[in-house]
Amino acid sequence: MSELSCAIMITVNGEEMRATVEARKTLVDFLREDLGLTGSHIGCEHGICGACTVRVDGTIVRGCLMLAVQCDGARVDTIEGVSDTGEIGDLQEAFQKRNALQCGYCTPGMLLTVQELLAKGGVPSREAIREHISGNYCRCTGYHAIVDAVESVAHARAGGKS
Amino acid sequence: MKPAAFAYAKARSLRDAITLLGKHKKGARLLAGGQSLIAALNMRLDAPSVLIDINGIEGLDEIHLKKGWVEIGALVRHSQALHSPIIAKHVPLIAKALPHIAHPAIRNRGTIGGSIALADPAAELPACLVALGGEAVITGPKGKRTVKADNFFKDLFETALGPRDVLTAIRVPVASSESRFGFAEICRRRGDYAIVGLATSARVKDKELSDIRLVYFGIGSKPERARKAEAALVKGKIDAAVAALDDDLDPHDDVQATGATRRYLAGVLLKRIARELAEVRL
Ligand SMILES: Cc1cc2nc3c(=O)[nH]c(=O)nc-3n(C[C@H](O)[C@H](O)[C@H](O)COP(=O)(O)OP(=O)(O)OC[C@H]3O[C@@H](n4cnc5c(N)ncnc54)[C@H](O)[C@@H]3O)c2cc1C
Ligand code: FES
Numbered sequence: 468m469s470e471l472s473c474a475i476m477i478t479v480n481g482e483e484m485r486a487t488v489e490a491r492k493t494l495v496d497f498l499r500e501d502l503g504l505t506g507s508h509i510g511c512e513h514g515i516c517g518a519c520t521v522r523v524d525g526t527i528v529r530g531c532l533m534l535a536v537q538c539d540g541a542r543v544d545t546i547e548g549v550s551d552t553g554e555i556g557d558l559q560e561a562f563q564k565r566n567a568l569q570c571g572y573c574t575p576g577m578l579l580t581v582q583e584l585l586a587k588g589g590v591p592s593r594e595a596i597r598e599h600i601s602g603n604y605c606r607c608t609g610y611h612a613i614v615d616a617v618e619s620v621a622h623a624r625a626g627g628k629s
Numbered sequence: 630m631k632p633a634a635f636a637y638a639k640a641r642s643l644r645d646a647i648t649l650l651g652k653h654k655k656g657a658r659l660l661a662g663g664q665s666l667i668a669a670l671n672m673r674l675d676a677p678s679v680l681i682d683i684n685g686i687e688g689l690d691e692i693h694l695k696k697g698w699v700e701i702g703a704l705v706r707h708s709q710a711l712h713s714p715i716i717a718k719h720v721p722l723i724a725k726a727l728p729h730i731a732h733p734a735i736r737n738r739g740t741i742g743g744s745i746a747l748a749d750p751a752a753e754l755p756a757c758l759v760a761l762g763g764e765a766v767i768t769g770p771k772g773k774r775t776v777k778a779d780n781f782f783k784d785l786f787e788t789a790l791g792p793r794d795v796l797t798a799i800r801v802p803v804a805s806s807e808s809r810f811g812f813a814e815i816c817r818r819r820g821d822y823a824i825v826g827l828a829t830s831a832r833v834k835d836k837e838l839s840d841i842r843l844v845y846f847g848i849g850s851k852p853e854r855a856r857k858a859e860a861a862l863v864k865g866k867i868d869a870a871v872a873a874l875d876d877d878l879d880p881h882d883d884v885q886a887t888g889a890t891r892r893y894l895a896g897v898l899l900k901r902i903a904r905e906l907a908e909v910r911l
């Protein structure tokens with residue numbers, strides 16, 4: 468069977484739902500347009516900028532390079548979800564404190580990306596942090612403050628001082 | 630919504646995928662990681678009538694050690710390969726190359742098979758497959774066949790895959806204590822496609838180098854072996870090898886770099902790697 472529209476069952480931020488989506492609809496368009504979850508941003512729509520980063524079944528992906536139909540049966544977490552659960556509260560606070568965001572356009576994608584790195588545990592080197600966010604463009608901060616914020620949270624989570 | 634409308638079909642098995650390819654003919658595309666295909670659809674560089682999703686086909690996402698070869702399933706994702714102890718131990722060239730492929734979120738989806746099947750001339754893995762003397766394992770309507778990497782990459786984005794073929798795995802020989810590998814690339818931003826890159830393998834026995842394969846990417850229409858440079862390097866002549874690149878390569882101009890810059894950088898990479906390989910002579 469091949470269809471222009473498909474019925475899917477998807478769990479978004481812990482809430483299971485059914486939806487009918489056009490096959491060509493990307494995951495980030497589905498989240499923004501159909502569910503009103505506009506925290507995931509859209510920049511380039513071809514994988515370069517990272518603004519659309521969301522988590523599918525626990526790993527970060529480009530929301531613009533995955534189709535909503537491919538998420539049938541999947542668990543999707545967006546910035547709204549991880550904000551509500553408090554999972555990244557410390558990161559958000561550090562970003563604010565250290566001016567790691569200005570316009571905020573890149574921030575949701577950036578936060579989900581660094582959370583994946585920090586969830587591995589330990590304190591990554593500044594080099595490793597930069598490497599991990601290499602696919603997330605920020606046109607405001609110059610990255611330095613972002614690396615500072617991530618590093619301080621890594622130390623804090625590892626039990627040291629921030 | 631950027632792509633033109635298409636239908637979606639989830640293949641339940643390899644056979645199902647091949648049947649669907651036959652049914653939809655020219656309008657069908659296989660969807661693996663989608664990290665190149667969906668980008669192309671979003672830019673409307675392509676407008677297929679149906680996408681056949683091969684994600685989830687059983688058995689295609691495994692990495693096995695088999696009688697002197699490592700077989701990497703087509704649906705193994707870059708990040709999965711990056712964390713594989715089998716690849717780290719037995720295929721060090723691919724282990725060296727993987728961190729250079731795109732960024733974490735893209736490596737979480739992009740597949741080894743997608744990279745090989747797409748055959749982007751600036752991609753790392755096609756060059757590694759040629760440098761390793763590896764093979765592509767393909768299943769089509771008439772069954773399974775194996776194609777050597779040297780014959781697999783035909784031209785710009787053109788491979789030995791026919792319209793109804795599915796690449797199911799790549800196979801590469803296990804590294805031995807005599808194997809030596811080198812990998813280097815130059816790009817503007819970590820994770821970008823290379824402006825120029827070089828994947829090499831060689832053998833060393835009694836302090837002598839042999840079986841050198843120098844395979845460039847980002848510098849022609851497909852992975853390019855620099856055979857004259859290889860011949861010079863076997864004799865330990867690094868400068869002659871760099872000079873021979875004039876004959877071996879035909880670098881192109883594009884927005885990233887001129888052909889002349891590429892030619893120069895190809896020499897820089899060769900010197901770096903030659904030094905790495907030469908250390909074995911001490
Ligand atoms: C921002 C960005 C940066 C990137 N940087 C790099 C880089 O530095 N180096 C690099 O190598 N790649 C890079 N990529 C590409 C990435 O590695 C892709 O994952 C890869 O090229 C294609 O794999 P895929 O699984 O995503 O394939 P898809 O996009 O799903 O498919 C690509 C093509 O191959 C065909 N195909 C896929 N699987 C099979 C199969 N099993 N049998 C037959 N045909 C098949 C598809 O039909 C399609 O035509 C980058 C991508 C992005 C978006
Ligand atoms: S919008 Fe998805 S990477 Fe830019």
Ligand code: FES
Pocket residue numbers: 567568569570571572573574604605606607608
């Ligand atoms: S804060 Fe403006 S793009 Fe990063």
